[in-house]
Amino acid sequence: MMRLALGSLRRHRGAYVGTFLAAVLAVALLAGAGLLLFSVLTAKPPADRFAAAEVVLSGDREVTLQTVKKKKKDKIKTKTKSERLTGAGTLPADLAARIAAVPGVAEAVADYAFPVAFPVRGEYGAPVVGHGWASAALTPYVLRQGSPPVAGEVVIDADLAARGDLSVGDQVQITTKTGVRALRLSGVATPAGRDNLPAQGAVFLADREVPTVSGLDGPTAIGVLAAPGADRAALTAGVRAVAGDVSLLTGADKVRGDLPGALPDYIGPISIFGFTIGITAFAAVFVLTGTVALGVRQRLRELALLRTAGATPGQLRRLLGLESVVLAAVAAVPAMPLGVVVAQVVATRFRALGAVPAQFTVGLNVLVLACAAVAGVLVTFIAARMAGRRAVRIAPTQALAETATAPRGGLLVRVLAALVTGGGAVTVLTFVPLGGPLGMGMSFVSSALLLCAVAALGPLLVRALTAVVGRLTGVTGVSGWLAGTVARAESRRVAAVAVPLVLMFAINATMLLNSSLLGDLTADEHAARNAPATAQVVGPGGLPLDAVGDLAALPGVSGAAATLPTRAIVAQGGKPEDYPSQGLLTAGREAAIDLDVRDGQIGGKGTFAASAYLVEQQGWRVGDEVPIWLADGHQVTLRLAAVYERARGFGDMALPADLVAAHDPRGLVAAVSLRYDGDLAPLIRERWPALRVTPTVEAVRAGDAQNQQGAWELMVVVSLGFTAIAVVNTFAIATAARRREYADLRLAGATASQVHRMVTGEAAVVVTVGLLLGMAVTGIVVGAFSTAQDGMFRLIVDPATYLGMLAGVATLGMAAGALPIRLVLRRGALPAVADAR
Known part of the structure; x- marks a missing residue:
């Protein structure tokens, strides 16, 4: 065989x-x-900042919920679900001293890690993280120039110094959530044995200044250095006994004790x-x-x-x-x-x-x-x-x-397959929340299921369509009539060639159109949300929350709104779910931001607002008390005071700004929307030269969600390339399989031009059938996806993209159908014709 x-x-x-x-x-x-x-x-993280430590004690890095369900026969099923935090929980301030007393411990170093807005970023655009100078021993960092920092001074790593062209004695400005500070550069340090620590830049302050500058009420981690000759197992056991429920990390896991944003x-x-x-x-x-x-x-x-x-x-x-x-x-x-x-x-x-x-x-x-x-x-x-x-x-x-x-045969199997896959697509489009974070993925799933249904019923659908399209080609003459007749007679072959065209158009058009729709809706909501403001003020790396009051107090300002990007976690069905959120601070007699509140009123001590989508998912009502975990794992219970619609590019929860600033490691205001009369830009630039004033039409988008349009387009390019080759490949195979048929036509007296026209007519039928089926699949999915977003049914979201896809697929299909026949009809390519001569 x-x-x-x-x-x-x-x-x-x-x-x-x-x-x-x-x-x-x-x-x-x-x-x-x-x-x-x-x-x-x-x-894996490119480097371990705790390389010198034997054991690392870490504050919370995730929220874990456990649910217990009783099953039949008195069986109990326990489920544990976790969600990563975007910040770092803190440890008791006295824990380091207690750990230091454990036998075998040479030193227990309390590490206060906090994000810093610095004039330059680290390697690969890595974030800059601040620490107390004592934390340098955990890597260890060693001084290459200068001296350790004292009050009003800072030590930075050599990579930052090189990127910022900084040297000992220069003035350096840093911004944290507690304010802006000008510090003297007292030294430059590098990790022992290497030039820099990949994935983050490091600045070191005097230890006594760290709590004030960072705003932390305790260390984010504690590194334990072992005494020479200490029994490692006994040391670890002793530390664990003192630490209690605190996370204890050893070996490769030590890196998890770092600040989440630094990894x-x-x-x-x-x-x-x-x-x-x-x-x-x-x-x-x-x-x-x-x-x-x-x-x-x-x-x-x-x-x-x-x-x-x-x-x-x-x-x-x-x-x-x-x-x-x-x-x-x-x-x-x-x-x-x-x-x-x-x-x-x-x-x-x-x-x-x-x-x-x-x-x-x-x-x-x-x-x-x-x-x-x-x-x-x-x-x-x-x-x-x-x-x-x-x-x-x-x-x-x-x-x-x-x-x-x-x-012939297999009709029952085809119909059953089409019913199952088509029914699955209808189920997804009807019952799955396409307006949620999984909407794009579910739209692809529904497209795939519909394409499977089209493939299963391919011969039947093609036979019905070619009965119409094939007759239309007859108006072009005898060659067109013959092309239509052949297409109607060979519905299975036409289906085999048309299905790749359906795949090419439906999958890629659906992804492009849905992605474009999300981008347009986000931009529209962003513009409407910021419409009440005259301008937005942003700072390099962000603004401390205290600066908002100074901006709101400027003459002529009638309203101000500050947003602090963060993420918050709420429980849903026993599982912690993470949502993009904003810390929101409003001031003044007029609103500077419009979230389109549909129920309740934003504001009030101990309250928060949530998007209509999140409220529907959770089943909340205005007035409900909701437990919420903040970025560092701190749990608060807030009352739902308002429900808003304009959440795209903003977040699903609007939390008290002071609460976010206190518990998000970064805790900086991304933008301040101001409502005023006249021209405040010169005054703002005079008082705060580093700030930038932008009209609301050019305002930066609030929130930390990145626009993945480029990533979607790249995936479409990959998919288009693959399916395009498949289309050309399929047409070529179909043409090569009919060499005997073309030879018979030539023997019967048909000229090469007539065969060309017939094949071109057949290609037109195939392309038309493929595009009609592809448009049907695309219309169903895009229409359902569009309705789920804002209640408006759209078949064509972006006319330029839609027509471009139609033209591109049609051109490729026609070229793929017409070019192979030129190779087949070359002299000597048809043996039957050559032999007859």
Whole structure:
């Protein structure tokens, strides 16, 4: 069987080129996406700031909830769910002294870590983190120049000094949530044995000044240095006994004691690359299945001959399966290194877009590459088995006919598959909250399910559409009439070629249009939210909350609103859920921000406001008392005082600004919206030269949610490239399979131009059918997604994008349909014509 399979592959090299290319691309994209996902899942912080410590005690870094449910027969099921904090909880101020008394402890260093707005940032744009000078021993940092800091002085790392062209004796301005300070640079330090600590910049203040400058009421971590010759196990046990419930970290886990904002965040990239591999896998299955099916149909006459020679359907299925496995395995050889290149290119672009940390690197993993190769082989094998299911039942007598067609059947299976996948799409579009954070992902899922339904019913849908479109081509003349007739007669072939066009348009248009809609709605809400203000004032790195009062007190200011970006956690169904939020401070007799409050009133001691989406999800009512965890894990109970609509680009909760400033490590005001008459800009620039005044139409967006439009567009480019090659590939295979048919037309007297026109007409029918089906899928998903966003049903969100996609797919389809025939009709390319002469 293997010898026969290899012989078939050698003889049908031309027929299998398309399948080979499709398998190479599928495995390469799967390998690239898999490597990216593997890399973010296994990414580790580039350095450990607590390298010199034996043990690290850490404040809260996550919120954990435990739910207990009683099952049948008195069984109890316990579930524990956690959510990471964006800040760092603090430890008791006296804990370091108690730990220092443990036998074997040389020193217990209390580490007060806090974000600092500095004139320059660290390597790769890393944040700058402040500490007390005593914390330098935990890395350890050693002085290269100058002296340790005293009151009014600061030591910075050598990398920051080089980037800012700073030297000992210079004046340096730092901003923290407690204010702006000008300090003298007393020294420059570096980690022992290296030039800098990757992923963060470090500034060190005098220890006695740290609580005042940082605003912390206790250390965020405690590093324990072991005495020479101490028993490490006994030391750890002793520290644990004194620490109680405090998190104790050793070995590689010590890095988790650092300030969360000082470490690269890979949560966002995990979802992005997970979504990428989902799109890639779905497209690969579709493309390979269609390509293999066309290849099998091209060999119907050969299969009939084998049946005549005595081959059983089972033997033919094994032959097709073995051929597909060999072909896919060979394709995996060049595909795996190509996948590494794909991963590197995508990672480079994502770093430039800011969608992944700047220090993100792609790791090479043999197992991931092997899994991608196995997946490609498995999909190709399954596709060959599916395609051969009917083809191998071909009657032996058909070998004597000029043409061979696969037996009909399988209608019930197709209808059932379409009902299941179509029903799944309807369920997702109807019951899943598309307006929430998972809306984009769910829109892709619904598109995929609808595409599966279209593929299942492909021949039926195509037959109905070609009955109309095919007749329209008849108005172009005899060639057009013949093209329409052939298309109506060969609905299965038309479906096999049209489905990649449906995939290409529906998936990519849906992602582009939905992403564009979210961007437009966010921009509209942002503009409406800031419409009452005359201008916004922003500072380099942010403003301390105390500065808002000075700005609000300027002459002519009638209203002010300050926003402090943060994240807060609330419990939902026994699970802690993290939401983007804002600390909000309003002042003055007139509103400077409009959140479109629908119920209640913003303001009041011990209150907060929430978005309509969050209120609906949680089932809250105005007046409810809600437990909320702030960025550092501190829990407060606030009363819901108002429900607002304009949450896009802002956040789902508006919390008291002073509360956020006290418990968010950064705690700085991102922007102050001012409402005033006249021109205050010169006065503001005179009093605060570092501040920038911008009109509200150019105002910076509040909130910490990053715009991932660039990342979405890159994923669309990858998907478009893959599906475009699939379209060209499918058209080429379909054209090559009809060489005998074209030869017969030439023998019957048709000119090359007439055959060209006929094939072009058929391509027009296929493209039209594919686009109509693709537009139907896109319209259903985009319409449902749009309705979920703001209640307005839209079929075409962005006309330019929509028409561009239509034109691009139509042009590609027409070119892919017309160009292969030129190669087939070259002199000598049709053996039947050559022999007749």
